[in-house]
Amino acid sequence: MSILGNIIWLLFGGLITAIEYFVASLILMITIIGIPFGLQTLKLGALALWPFGSRVVNKPQASGCLNTLMNVLWIFIGGIWIALSHLLFGMLLAITIIGIPFARQHFKLAHIALVPFGKTVL
Numbered sequence: 001m002s003i004l005g006n007i008i009w010l011l012f013g014g015l016i017t018a019i020e021y022f023v024a025s026l027i028l029m030i031t032i033i034g035i036p037f038g039l040q041t042l043k044l045g046a047l048a049l050w051p052f053g054s055r056v057v058n059k060p061q062a063s064g065c066l067n068t069l070m071n072v073l074w075i076f077i078g079g080i081w082i083a084l085s086h087l088l089f090g091m092l093l094a095i096t097i098i099g100i101p102f103a104r105q106h107f108k109l110a111h112i113a114l115v116p117f118g119k120t121v122l
Helices: 002-028 035-049 065-093 100-114
Strands: 056-058 119-121
Touching: 002 035, 002 100, 035 065, 035 100, 035 119, 056 100, 065 100
Parallel strands: none
Antiparallel strands: 056 119
């Protein structure tokens, strides 16, 4: 089921979303200051490319003020808008029964898009 879900996801917007994340990551990595944020958009791009069967978990060593500070900066720089867009798409897809599995993936993307530092994708 996860392979079929990922193929449908890729055909109907997942590939475009992943490419957008990868391009944003390359742009962020041009500067030294943007490298940590570029790494997080790479993580989002990988999850947007193949979301079915992937899980988002906290890193064991993720507690600390650096991750909290970076997450706060991320939220103010643009993480809130990324998360809200995934939340909106998830709510629109959840209206139909067929769209519920895809809505769940958007909700997963919204969670990691809001606070990506200290999380890993398995």
